[in-house]
Amino acid sequence: MKFSRNTFTYDGSFEMRRGGVLESPSVVYETWGELSADADNAVLIFTGLSPSAHVTSAPEDPAPGWWEEMVGPSRPIDTRRYFVICMNSLGSCFGSTGPASVSPVTGEPYGLGFPVLALEDIAEMGHQVLKHIGIKRVAAVVGPSMGGMTAQAYAAMYPGTYERLLLISTAARALPFAIALRSMQRELIRRDPDWNQGDYPPGAGPITGMRMARKLGMMTYRSAAEWDQRFGRERIPSERKSGDGFAMDFEVESYLDAHANKFTGQFDPNCYLYLSRASDLFDIAEHGGSVEAGLGRIDADKTMVIGVPTDLLFPVHQQREIADALKSQGCDVDYVELDSINGHDSFLVDMDRFRPPIKRFFDE
Amino acid sequence: MKFSRNTFTYDGSFEMRRGGVLESPSVVYETWGELSADADNAVLIFTGLSPSAHVTSAPEDPAPGWWEEMVGPSRPIDTRRYFVICMNSLGSCFGSTGPASVSPVTGEPYGLGFPVLALEDIAEMGHQVLKHIGIKRVAAVVGPSMGGMTAQAYAAMYPGTYERLLLISTAARALPFAIALRSMQRELIRRDPDWNQGDYPPGAGPITGMRMARKLGMMTYRSAAEWDQRFGRERIPSERKSGDGFAMDFEVESYLDAHANKFTGQFDPNCYLYLSRASDLFDIAEHGGSVEAGLGRIDADKTMVIGVPTDLLFPVHQQREIADALKSQGCDVDYVELDSINGHDSFLVDMDRFRPPIKRFFDE
Numbered sequence: 001m002k003f004s005r006n007t008f009t010y011d012g013s014f015e016m017r018r019g020g021v022l023e024s025p026s027v028v029y030e031t032w033g034e035l036s037a038d039a040d041n042a043v044l045i046f047t048g049l050s051p052s053a054h055v056t057s058a059p060e061d062p063a064p065g066w067w068e069e070m071v072g073p074s075r076p077i078d079t080r081r082y083f084v085i086c087m088n089s090l091g092s093c094f095g096s097t098g099p100a101s102v103s104p105v106t107g108e109p110y111g112l113g114f115p116v117l118a119l120e121d122i123a124e125m126g127h128q129v130l131k132h133i134g135i136k137r138v139a140a141v142v143g144p145s146m147g148g149m150t151a152q153a154y155a156a157m158y159p160g161t162y163e164r165l166l167l168i169s170t171a172a173r174a175l176p177f178a179i180a181l182r183s184m185q186r187e188l189i190r191r192d193p194d195w196n197q198g199d200y201p202p203g204a205g206p207i208t209g210m211r212m213a214r215k216l217g218m219m220t221y222r223s224a225a226e227w228d229q230r231f232g233r234e235r236i237p238s239e240r241k242s243g244d245g246f247a248m249d250f251e252v253e254s255y256l257d258a259h260a261n262k263f264t265g266q267f268d269p270n271c272y273l274y275l276s277r278a279s280d281l282f283d284i285a286e287h288g289g290s291v292e293a294g295l296g297r298i299d300a301d302k303t304m305v306i307g308v309p310t311d312l313l314f315p316v317h318q319q320r321e322i323a324d325a326l327k328s329q330g331c332d333v334d335y336v337e338l339d340s341i342n343g344h345d346s347f348l349v350d351m352d353r354f355r356p357p358i359k360r361f362f363d364e
Numbered sequence: 365m366k367f368s369r370n371t372f373t374y375d376g377s378f379e380m381r382r383g384g385v386l387e388s389p390s391v392v393y394e395t396w397g398e399l400s401a402d403a404d405n406a407v408l409i410f411t412g413l414s415p416s417a418h419v420t421s422a423p424e425d426p427a428p429g430w431w432e433e434m435v436g437p438s439r440p441i442d443t444r445r446y447f448v449i450c451m452n453s454l455g456s457c458f459g460s461t462g463p464a465s466v467s468p469v470t471g472e473p474y475g476l477g478f479p480v481l482a483l484e485d486i487a488e489m490g491h492q493v494l495k496h497i498g499i500k501r502v503a504a505v506v507g508p509s510m511g512g513m514t515a516q517a518y519a520a521m522y523p524g525t526y527e528r529l530l531l532i533s534t535a536a537r538a539l540p541f542a543i544a545l546r547s548m549q550r551e552l553i554r555r556d557p558d559w560n561q562g563d564y565p566p567g568a569g570p571i572t573g574m575r576m577a578r579k580l581g582m583m584t585y586r587s588a589a590e591w592d593q594r595f596g597r598e599r600i601p602s603e604r605k606s607g608d609g610f611a612m613d614f615e616v617e618s619y620l621d622a623h624a625n626k627f628t629g630q631f632d633p634n635c636y637l638y639l640s641r642a643s644d645l646f647d648i649a650e651h652g653g654s655v656e657a658g659l660g661r662i663d664a665d666k667t668m669v670i671g672v673p674t675d676l677l678f679p680v681h682q683q684r685e686i687a688d689a690l691k692s693q694g695c696d697v698d699y700v701e702l703d704s705i706n707g708h709d710s711f712l713v714d715m716d717r718f719r720p721p722i723k724r725f726f727d728e
């Protein structure tokens with residue numbers, strides 16, 4: 001399997017959807033497999049908020065990808081057949097231009113000088129990458145979570161440039177519970193004195209704020225049902241306990257703490273703030289005046305929409321809304337509700353349930 | 365209607381369930397209505413985590429109570445018929461002995477010197493109050509939320525002292541999602557430098573931590589469905605906006621902020637920590653070895669259990685668990701699921717749905 005890791009740099013001033021300009025921004029993208037002679041077998045994957053472009057491993061980069069079991073030879077998104085492209089989002093911090101990057105204008109990190117980010121900006125960079133590679137029409141655009149919102153933006157902005165669309169655990173727009181959650185995560189970061197209005201040394205910054213934001217995130221990425229099964233009321237062994245009477249007591253507390261530790265340092269806090277806010281601001285209704293009109297711009301030959309009823313962050317009625325709107329406009333939609341107990345993260349965790357419909361979608 | 369506000373002081377050393385002793389602790393309780401000659405018409409109400417003993421208004425204290433529409437003359441818990449008693453929980457800060465009180469031993473506020481609080485300690489003080497008034501058997505014990513866990517503890521500890529039991533939006537024990545949430549709320553308070561290991565001036569302390577804990581609480585006290593209806597994607601008018609690009613943008617953010625401001629200063633942070641942890645530690649299984657055995661100690665003539673499917677914090681399967689366990693032991697149980705969209709707080713908000721079953725329970 002061929003693999004490549006590339007940097008695409010936009011030539012000139014990139015105008016951001018909500019105002020402001022980036023001079024010659026770059027994005028990192030990786031590819032797996034081979035582009036067919038007709039350039040008709042490409043699959044473009046937009047990521048959720050935190051992943052890099054490394055969706056799956058390759059001999060040249062054996063580190064497991066964030067969707068390792070879904071993408072690769074003989075896997076549901078089969079890299080023997082498809083040329084898979086995954087981009088690190090504009091605004092992120094794994095090689096692409098974002099608030100943590102050095103501005104070519106000032107010679108300093110952008111920090112809060114980075115313009116307001118929209119998911120449409122990420123979608124546009126995806127489109128630029130395809131143009132750069134020489135792909136006029138992809139076989140499929142794929143997006144889970146925030147990536148699914150970016151994929152909808154892409155589909156509404158560039159009709160005719162994709163054959164199929166796969167939207168997973170996503171929404172046509174952010175609703176108040178998700179907005180409140182992300183707002184609180186951002187507040188946790190911004191209230192950390194080490195955030196310092198976004199001005200902190202690279203790799204440092206609001207560690208505590210990021211840990212707390214991640215803990216809060218984990219509470220909505222998984223589900224109560226999963227935790228009941230995994231942890232119940234199991235206690236931390238006394239030798240692992242420390243501190244005052246209010247320190248951790250239950251295994252679920254220890255689990256959240258471990259996840260928070262793992263995340264911190266990997267992700268730049270300012271990038272997190274920008275991507276988080278971009279998710280809140282996204283509303284497909286901006287592409288035509290209403291959710292229906294925005295989704296009406298999508299012209300995929302076939303769309304699959306997958307949802308999970310235990311998802312708190314992107315509740316299943318939001319996937320139904322997308323599927324129903326597309327169906328009512330005569331689109332060919334396969335709506336799939338999966339009985340996973342892993343909540344929003346099910347697409348990353350419950351592979352036994354997610355593999356079959358996605359394999360079916362790509363085998364057809 | 366007769367009304368009284370009283371302080372009961374326990375005579376001597378009060379042994380706490382999880383170790384430690386309080387010297388002559390007091391609780392504040394209020395009463396409405398008149399005790400019958402046979403002393404058989406009393407209703408004892410245990411509160412959720414944050415309310416005072418003031419469950420409803422009275423001419424002598426016209427401030428609206430925390431369950432104003434439920435308790436009073438001609439209301440579902442009718443004070444013309446019943447003698448209603450509501451106690452401010454031991455460990456709280458509205459007149460009862462708690463971490464914010466001055467210890468008679470040291471002459472200083474207890475702070476973290478307060479022993480670990482159990483809901484059973486609150487139940488025992490309730491029992492002492494009844495003994496003090498001269499009531500051997502109440503007509504009903506009532507508890508919503510944390511108060512419902514206290515009511516179960518009371519019922520398991522003092523069989524034969526109550527006729528009926530009304531449990532609302534509560535659980536036989538805390539499960540991991542609720543534990544994780546409360547743990548995070550406590551961490552937000554404890555990480556505030558102004559908490560200072562529980563040593564802060566009265567009325568001051570970790571304001572920011574309390575605000576953040578309250579915001580997080582509100583996210584699980586209400587429901588996503590309610591917020592979709594109330595706020596949708598409504599924005600804050602530009603004249604009310606302030607600060608950097610990450611300040612509040614959506615009405616739901618402003619709503620949470622207003623709630624956080626209202627709560628802060630009302631409730632003592634250390635008391636909050638103790639009551640929050642007591643909720644995590646509660647497990648009816650401690651009263652007999654299993655949830656079933658613990659609930660098996662309850663000998664009410666009639667029990668009503670009310671749940672709301674939109675409740676994230678005390679999910680409806682936990683109310684079903686209580687009802688099923690009691691039924692399987694031959695108890696007379698009326699299990700009521702109410703289609704409220706206000707989540708855990710429905711019993712405080714959706715009075716039109718809650719009044720009828722509670723009226724039925726008390727009219728019978």
